[in-house]
Amino acid sequence: MKIPGRNVTYKHSDGTIFTGEVVDYVELVEKLPDREFLDLIELIRWEDKSESIRFCYYVRNRGESEWRFANRSLSIGPDELAELLKKAKLKNWFPKV
Numbered sequence: 001m002k003i004p005g006r007n008v009t010y011k012h013s014d015g016t017i018f019t020g021e022v023v024d025y026v027e028l029v030e031k032l033p034d035r036e037f038l039d040l041i042e043l044i045r046w047e048d049k050s051e052s053i054r055f056c057y058y059v060r061n062r063g064e065s066e067w068r069f070a071n072r073s074l075s076i077g078p079d080e081l082a083e084l085l086k087k088a089k090l091k092n093w094f095p096k097v
Helices: 078-090
Strands: 007-011 017-031 035-046 051-061 068-070
Touching: 017 078, 035 078
Parallel strands: none
Antiparallel strands: 007 017, 017 035, 035 051, 051 068
């Protein structure tokens, strides 16, 4: 799955639409008996050149090859979150942390 370069569209509650691109990410795969989760922290660059961080995930049934974007908040355990944050910190996305 190609994540960097993927376009992102966000519609604000006032109707304003923002578009951007995923420029980098870190990932963690969680494997359950019946499905897998691809947990991500994505660095998004918006068309005005500002950047933001998105926590999200993809899901697929075991044995499938295609990941589906889950349009829900990422909910993971503390150890998994710590691992994702360590990976993101190595990218220097959070220079003040």
